[in-house]
Amino acid sequence: xxxxxxxxxxxxxxxxxxxxxxxxxxxxxxxxxxxxxxxxxxxxxxxxxxxxxxxxxxxxxxxxxxxxxxxxxxxxxxxxxxxxxxxxxxxxxxxxxxxxxx
Amino acid sequence: xxxxxxxxxxxxxxxxxxxxxxxxxxxxxxxxxxxxxxxxxxxxxxxxxxxxxxxxxxxxxxxxxxxxxxxxxxxxxxxxxxxxxxxxxxxxxxxxxxxxxx
Amino acid sequence: xxxxxxxxxxxxxxxxxxxxxxxxxxxxxxxxxxxxxxxxxxxxxxxxxxxxxxxxxxxxxxxxxxxxxxxxxxxxxxxxxxxxxxxxxxxxxxxxxxxxxx
Amino acid sequence: xxxxxxxxxxxxxxxxxxxxxxxxxxxxxxxxxxxxxxxxxxxxxxxxxxxxxxxxxxxxxxxxxxxxxxxxxxxxxxxxxxxxxxxxxxxxxxxxxxxxxx
Numbered sequence: 001x002x003x004x005x006x007x008x009x010x011x012x013x014x015x016x017x018x019x020x021x022x023x024x025x026x027x028x029x030x031x032x033x034x035x036x037x038x039x040x041x042x043x044x045x046x047x048x049x050x051x052x053x054x055x056x057x058x059x060x061x062x063x064x065x066x067x068x069x070x071x072x073x074x075x076x077x078x079x080x081x082x083x084x085x086x087x088x089x090x091x092x093x094x095x096x097x098x099x100x101x102x
Numbered sequence: 103x104x105x106x107x108x109x110x111x112x113x114x115x116x117x118x119x120x121x122x123x124x125x126x127x128x129x130x131x132x133x134x135x136x137x138x139x140x141x142x143x144x145x146x147x148x149x150x151x152x153x154x155x156x157x158x159x160x161x162x163x164x165x166x167x168x169x170x171x172x173x174x175x176x177x178x179x180x181x182x183x184x185x186x187x188x189x190x191x192x193x194x195x196x197x198x199x200x201x202x203x204x
Numbered sequence: 205x206x207x208x209x210x211x212x213x214x215x216x217x218x219x220x221x222x223x224x225x226x227x228x229x230x231x232x233x234x235x236x237x238x239x240x241x242x243x244x245x246x247x248x249x250x251x252x253x254x255x256x257x258x259x260x261x262x263x264x265x266x267x268x269x270x271x272x273x274x275x276x277x278x279x280x281x282x283x284x285x286x287x288x289x290x291x292x293x294x295x296x297x298x299x300x301x302x303x304x305x306x
Numbered sequence: 307x308x309x310x311x312x313x314x315x316x317x318x319x320x321x322x323x324x325x326x327x328x329x330x331x332x333x334x335x336x337x338x339x340x341x342x343x344x345x346x347x348x349x350x351x352x353x354x355x356x357x358x359x360x361x362x363x364x365x366x367x368x369x370x371x372x373x374x375x376x377x378x379x380x381x382x383x384x385x386x387x388x389x390x391x392x393x394x395x396x397x398x399x400x401x402x403x404x405x406x407x408x
Contacts, residue, residue, distance in 0.1 A: 001163060006314075006347035008382060013220035016274045016388060023403035038400060039345040040393030041312035041382055046346075049162070053155050060151070060181045061103060069184050070220045074278050074382060075177040076314060076347055079162050082171050082322060087346030094344060097329035108245035110210075110280060115322035118286060118376045125301035140298060141243040142291030143210035143280055148244075172322045176380050178212060178245055178278060184220060189244030196242060199227035205367060253366070257359050264355070264385045265307060274386040283366050284376040 314348035
């Protein structure tokens with residue numbers, strides 16, 4: 001089962017700036033056989049369900065091992081049986097509609 | 103690794119009323135060795151990370167098998183290394199603070 | 205426009221325990237003419253769109269005034285034109301279906 | 307109060323394909339004095355709190371007026387008192403850290 005996901009990992013109790021933890025997550029995610037696209041409030045993930053969620057679990061496990069005491073993540077995940085659509089295709093479909101309308 | 107999670111599964115293209123799909127999800131979740139608490143905009147889940155995410159995956163897989171073409175879920179998940187706190191304890195801590203303040 | 209919402213406010217950089225900030229939010233939310241139901245991973249809110257979002261804005265503003273430097277909230281919000289359903293009704297509909305199935 | 311937000315609007319009961327509704331939302335959002343960046347699972351928003359939430363409310367109101375019966379949105383919103391950071395700056399900070407590490 002393929003899925004599209006969106007992940008935002010928030011370290012709590014690590015101070016106001018969390019850029020190091022966010023960059024550590026990106027490096028962890030990139031080790032997995034999934035597509036990743038960083039945006040300003042999270043990261044789009046695309047691949048097999050098991051790979052996507054193994055990657056998310058690794059973020060929690062490895063940040064805890066690195067000393068982060070508490071983490072809370074927000075995840076969106078979508079699956080569909082009618083077609084397989086990559087994040088780029090999904091975004092482009094909407095952008096094309098927007099351009100047509102101009 | 104224990105986690106507290108919150109799951110809201112949304113079937114798309116199944117009409118405006120999704121009560122049957124939501125009830126089907128509850129029955130699926132209850133088969134797993136995790137705590138579940140239904141609320142008006144989702145379900146609190148508590149247990150081992152792998153059990154919690156196996157339960158969430160089963161919701162997507164089994165709803166698709168039942169004919170739902172598209173699903174999008176919103177998940178929050180929290181982990182911590184300092185203590186193990188159940189959903190009831192977590193809620194009670196805040197309720198106690200609110201009662202003290204009265 | 206009525207809405208059902210779910211709010212989870214996360215203070216960042218305030219240490220690992222955020223119970224005081226969560227309790228402060230509950231007190232702020234209860235000042236507004238909306239229904240609130242605390243659960244283990246957030247609070248269900250129900251009322252007019254403008255009241256619900258004024259309450260959420262007040263949580264951010266007043267926690268900042270109290271010295272919290274950074275906040276990130278996750279919000280779900282649902283609206284529908286076919287009927288008006290309270291959080292209790294929404295939860296009961298699913299619970300009734302679950303009980304029928306037993 | 308400035309905020310960074312992330313919005314994902316989901317029409318329910320409108321069929322499996324929701325590209326027209328997503329494009330309609332983008333056009334609505336772009337009428338407001340806020341920054342918007344479409345990604346594969348939502349849209350980053352940046353601006354004054356009141357403008358950002360007026361834009362989100364307009365999406366719900368205008369999609370309902372266009373005949374969509376039910377909508378559920380997932381919103382993340384962040385505020386901070388220590389500095390003002392645009393979505394581009396926020397993303398670049400993490401990308402710079404990732405590039406340094408190579």
